Amino acid sequence: MEIGNWKNLQYFDISQNMMSGKIPATLGGCVTLEFLYMTRNSFEGPIPSSLETLRGNFLLNVSYQSLLKATDGFSSANLIGEGSFGSVFKGILHDHGALLVAVKVINLSHHGASKSFLAECEALRNIRHRNLVKVLTACSGVDYQDRDFKALVYEFMVNGNLDEWLHSTPRTNEASKEQRNLSVIQRMNIVIDVANALEYLHHDCETAILHCDLKPSNVLLDDEMTARVGDFGLARFLLKQTQDGSTNQSSSIGVRGTMGYVAPSENLKFLIY
Structure with a gap:
């Protein structure tokens, strides 16, 4: 079956597979494709023109406001875990097709939290494996009180830890x-x-x-x-x-x-x- 016939394809991840050859032109037929991961392979040729808008947006584009909305104001009802450097909330990104996510909000008042955030970003930037939690994006900005805000957004794991x-x-x-x-x-x-x-x-x-x-x-x-x-x-x-x-x-x-x-x-x- 031609990949272009996968009309409902939204996520396509074939990174870290040491594959080679030309990027199939039929990939451009995937009109619902939002996220394309092809790193650490040896593909040749251009990305289909219909997918050019994805090139700078392999990660979700989120803001403090969108994460605040997704988690209902980081409410305790959506709190699913707490760790040394932050709290994790269940959220729904309505601007991305009602995508269910886990949002880890970094507690920047904790000593070492900023370094932990950078370490996690560095570790997750180029790694892809079916047995690693996939990071969808990171958010670094300010909240409505003009305080620094940092968060990581992951796939939501329905069966917990x-x-x-x-x-x-x-x-x-x-x-x-x-x-x-x-x-x-x-x-x-x-x-x-x-x-x-x-x-x-x-x-x-x-x-x-x-x-x-x-x-x-x-x-x-x-x-x-x-x-x-x-x-x-x-x-x-x-x-x-x-x-x-x-x-x-x-x-x-x-x-x-x-x-x-x-x-x-x-x-x-x-x-x-």
């Missing part, structure tokens, strides 16, 4: 209260998903990335229970070895780990047993 599934606490949703349980197969699949994400970060990125804060609350689960590693605010980047054979240098942001942090091997052991 792994920590909520590992601990036997009732889940409240719009329809009912229910206990979350993971089968042995689901646990094994999550272990494999997390391991795949770490292998990619450590070995397949141009600059190796160490997450440095891997724990159940930073492992998100999508609608198919596929695990996605998120929260790269404490990520560490390992530079390549120098020609003179000296040891690898690294650039780091902030303090490594958070309260309650457990090494990945212990997390995975607990997940299985």
Whole structure:
């Protein structure tokens, strides 16, 4: 089937696949296409003229006002998580086809929060993997009180985080209260998903990335229970070895780990047993 026949295609992500050849002209027939990701491949030729407007807008264009509206004023009813450097809210971007998102608002009064925001932007800028939470865009500006405002916008993960599934606490949703349980197969699949994400970060990125804060609350689960590693605010980047054979240098942001942090091997052991 020609790709141009995919009339309802909105997101097309084939980045990081080492593919080659000419960009298909039929791609221009995807009239509903909004986001095109083709980085880290070896394609040749021009982007179809009908898609030229996408070239400078591979990420969503959002503002403080649009995020305020999407989260109903960052209301507590939409609060879905809190971390060391910010709070995460569920939101709906009506200007982008009622897109369901998770908005991480950085608490800039917290020491190191700005550096954490920059670290996460740097880590997420060029990485794409099915087991990593996908960042849709970042917002850096001011709020209505002329105070600095920074936020990251992610895909919304409908099944929450792994920590909520590992601990036997009732889940409240719009329809009912229910206990979350993971089968042995689901646990094994999550272990494999997390391991795949770490292998990619450590070995397949141009600059190796160490997450440095891997724990159940930073492992998100999508609608198919596929695990996605998120929260790269404490990520560490390992530079390549120098020609003179000296040891690898690294650039780091902030303090490594958070309260309650457990090494990945212990997390995975607990997940299985």
